Amino acid sequence: MNGLLMNGAGNAFLLADIRDGGAEAFTPERTQALAREHRLDQILLIAGSAEFPVMRVLNADGGEVGACGNGARCVGWYLMQADGSDRVTMGSLGGPLVAEAAGAMRVRVDLGPARTGWQDIPLAREMDTITLELAVEAPGLSLAGPGAVSMGNPHCVFFVDDAEAIPAEEIGPVLEHDTLFPERANIGFAQVIAPDRIRLKVWERGAGLTKACGTGAAAAVVAGARKGLTGRAVTVIADGGELQVEWRADNHVTLEGPVAIDGEIAIPV
Structure with a gap:
């Protein structure tokens, strides 16, 4: 074969x-x-x-x-x-x-469709998925209040000032296995450049830090729009290239x- x-x-x-x-x-x-x-x-x-x-x-x-x-x-x-x-x-x-x-x-x-109910992610307990009660502290770093979205797999997205400065390979595995996520989670770090443009790094559960993550890009746009940080049609800049994401009015998300x-x-x- x-x-x-x-x-x-x-x-x-x-x-x-x-x-x-x-x-x-x-x-x-x-x-x-x-x-x-x-x-x-x-x-x-x-x-x-x-x-x-x-x-x-x-x-x-x-x-x-x-x-x-x-x-x-x-x-x-x-x-x-x-x-x-x-x-x-x-x-x-x-x-x-x-x-x-x-x-x-x-x-x-x-x-x-994007799924945003806490049971759909899934989370271990009921929680507002626009701003999770989750934080991580590391030397020179403090992150809190990520959004959560399921695109058929669980995503947790932190919005950060500088995606390049995030030690994703260090904190990604810890967050992936946080007890809040019974099925583990993909962990995104999104930097909003403009309402229609974000820089994204994703630690993928079971795969590690990848050059791009399509469902991660979709989840980041949904999470950003729900927080009022982005629009619903966004170019997502990954290490391996650019992806176009649209969260449509019917709740479906397209990825190009x-x-x-x-x-x-x-x-x-």
Whole structure:
């Protein structure tokens, strides 16, 4: 079985079509080994059928998660290339996703509705998700009052003065495992440059600090708009590129950005 190495705004993936078999190749141990060898953030498996493909997402630590925004854009590109269409619907653990072509090697995906109830994140106890009762103190650093959003996976977003100055690799793992988040959480650090432009770094649960996080970008825009810090259509600047996010009036969030092919590898089954 062959796998396609792709990236979405720097988010590194291995994409494997397992609709004709091969799922057994992706044990947690094999997933971890592939992620280490190829420096992957996630492995994307295409299951289901030709009529209704289903995206499965395996993190670098071997665990399966419900959503991956940039991954959905890469899977959407692959499926559209395969059938010559410019729009495709796919299933995922986080719900149905619709991807469409948005230019040469660009894909827009409807990630579905933003979920902001405390049970939906989920949180361990009832709390206002616009401003969580959560703080972190470190030498020269004091952060408090993040927002929480689920985009099919849990996100906690701190708004900071300077995203570059945040020691995300030090505090991200601690916050990911805070007892407030029974399913752990992705931790974002967003700097508002303008109401329609933010700089974002995300510590992803099970993957670490990545060059981009699509659902993290979506969550940051929703959290920022709920706090009155941003509008609802925002360019999100990640380490790997720029993403366009819109939180629509119907509560759905769309994510648009580039995809790229990095190579092809053989996967032993």
